[in-house]
Amino acid sequence: MQQSCPKHLKHLVVKPGSKVDLGDIDPRDVDCLGKEEAVRTKLEEDVVAIDALQDRLYAEGKRALLVVLQGTDTSGKDGTIRGVFNTTGPLGVTVTAFKRPSEEELAHDFLWRVHLAAPRRGTIGIFNRSHYEDVLVGRVRKLAPKEVIEQRYDQINDFERILAENGTVILKFMLHISKKEQAERLQERLDDKTKNWKFNAGDLEDRKLWDEYQKAYETALARCSTDHAPWHIVPADRKWARNAIIAAIVRDTLEAMDPQYPKMPWKPSDFRIE
Amino acid sequence: MQQSCPKHLKHLVVKPGSKVDLGDIDPRDVDCLGKEEAVRTKLEEDVVAIDALQDRLYAEGKRALLVVLQGTDTSGKDGTIRGVFNTTGPLGVTVTAFKRPSEEELAHDFLWRVHLAAPRRGTIGIFNRSHYEDVLVGRVRKLAPKEVIEQRYDQINDFERILAENGTVILKFMLHISKKEQAERLQERLDDKTKNWKFNAGDLEDRKLWDEYQKAYETALARCSTDHAPWHIVPADRKWARNAIIAAIVRDTLEAMDPQYPKMPWKPSDFRIE
Numbered sequence: 001m002q003q004s005c006p007k008h009l010k011h012l013v014v015k016p017g018s019k020v021d022l023g024d025i026d027p028r029d030v031d032c033l034g035k036e037e038a039v040r041t042k043l044e045e046d047v048v049a050i051d052a053l054q055d056r057l058y059a060e061g062k063r064a065l066l067v068v069l070q071g072t073d074t075s076g077k078d079g080t081i082r083g084v085f086n087t088t089g090p091l092g093v094t095v096t097a098f099k100r101p102s103e104e105e106l107a108h109d110f111l112w113r114v115h116l117a118a119p120r121r122g123t124i125g126i127f128n129r130s131h132y133e134d135v136l137v138g139r140v141r142k143l144a145p146k147e148v149i150e151q152r153y154d155q156i157n158d159f160e161r162i163l164a165e166n167g168t169v170i171l172k173f174m175l176h177i178s179k180k181e182q183a184e185r186l187q188e189r190l191d192d193k194t195k196n197w198k199f200n201a202g203d204l205e206d207r208k209l210w211d212e213y214q215k216a217y218e219t220a221l222a223r224c225s226t227d228h229a230p231w232h233i234v235p236a237d238r239k240w241a242r243n244a245i246i247a248a249i250v251r252d253t254l255e256a257m258d259p260q261y262p263k264m265p266w267k268p269s270d271f272r273i274e
Numbered sequence: 275m276q277q278s279c280p281k282h283l284k285h286l287v288v289k290p291g292s293k294v295d296l297g298d299i300d301p302r303d304v305d306c307l308g309k310e311e312a313v314r315t316k317l318e319e320d321v322v323a324i325d326a327l328q329d330r331l332y333a334e335g336k337r338a339l340l341v342v343l344q345g346t347d348t349s350g351k352d353g354t355i356r357g358v359f360n361t362t363g364p365l366g367v368t369v370t371a372f373k374r375p376s377e378e379e380l381a382h383d384f385l386w387r388v389h390l391a392a393p394r395r396g397t398i399g400i401f402n403r404s405h406y407e408d409v410l411v412g413r414v415r416k417l418a419p420k421e422v423i424e425q426r427y428d429q430i431n432d433f434e435r436i437l438a439e440n441g442t443v444i445l446k447f448m449l450h451i452s453k454k455e456q457a458e459r460l461q462e463r464l465d466d467k468t469k470n471w472k473f474n475a476g477d478l479e480d481r482k483l484w485d486e487y488q489k490a491y492e493t494a495l496a497r498c499s500t501d502h503a504p505w506h507i508v509p510a511d512r513k514w515a516r517n518a519i520i521a522a523i524v525r526d527t528l529e530a531m532d533p534q535y536p537k538m539p540w541k542p543s544d545f546r547i548e
Binding site: 055059078081082086087088089091093094126128183186187190191193194196197198199201204207261262264266268271273274 | 329333352355356359360361362363364365367368369400402457460461464465467468470471472473475478481535536538540542545547548
């Protein structure tokens, strides 16, 4: 296992086999981080370190990092990508947004499109939503029979283990916001003309099912947090704290992976540039 | 035509149908830009503007921007992507590096894999090398019969027109460095241990064919600069100037495209968030 997490954030990792009660975790409580100003400074250092580590990962060319971002509407998945990964940039980071599946995708098993989007060696792949939607909206909206959904948890664990055994280190983050915070963010999408397009009447339908979604998350987090692909519950009402937590864990993991520049089978003096 | 170029850079656009002599263009002459400090400040403004414009492009969801980067080894394609597009980030920008084609790709026509990588509406797609390799290395290394290569120029123009007519605005940049600058950059890859992995003995083989490559570029630039997909020759010995030129043209083009936030068929007061 190459995932790593700084000590002060270890309580955010869902222990394999444990029960999860999201009600126990306050999305605004980020006391574990310390003072905001210092946290912001650390975040800036972390994103620069992530960039340098991804350069090594690419040079090494043997492994990949997959970051799975899940969370309800407005939980800040896009903002996390900007805040944590823009410094590394599109050369080293690929984002895949999983939306409503196409006809072609629906003609395959639910992990088919996910496998296609698995990150290349040397890169960081980000899933903006993921195969977990198939046990979240899939469960809440009853898009598949219950027994089919039930099978998926183990299938997900096996699929992720296959990726892990083949060199992809997996970190999964559930962006945990409060219902109150979501109301504020949805209202902002209504009030700010440049954000109107992000507002979707369907989001209000999902909001009515808040408790059902939280339960579906609890089940997925409990059943699919593994040593090879751990879930982290990120208190996400404070954007700066959310980014800082994720950046710190990503950095720690990349440092534990410790990618190496390859040793070349030549000496610089073997070449003369004319 | 939605491509646009600031007045002081218009001389870098290859006029459709004109002859190109790369020897006429000094890769170090960036007097057209003015003082370096002001240029760097303007670059910072431009990359922020590009980010904001891409947000509109995404919200509008009707068009895409394709940026093609070509240039010899060490010409700075990766550096351009970092310098111009990291502020927009991987959420809005997708990079496709075209390397030696796979068996699967070779089993199709040369534009097949390129079409697959065309950017989604709302995003900026960057080609790090491109279908132009098929008339560059393809021509110099005689990877296909001469008459096949000859056909490709028109095929490329037609293919790019199809993309353009379907809403993809195309900007093509040839990063023009001097042979002397390339020597320095290759030497740096030999001297700097963290860059050794980027050094490829094959690059020296290509360097011996410098003149042949320049000629192949001149032909491609002359035959494939069109109103719907213009080529720009970017003096690229100075990294800051290269980035500034490309950022200015990308910004100008996005401003000319003038993407609009969609008008929604509802009023904010239609909704109540409970």
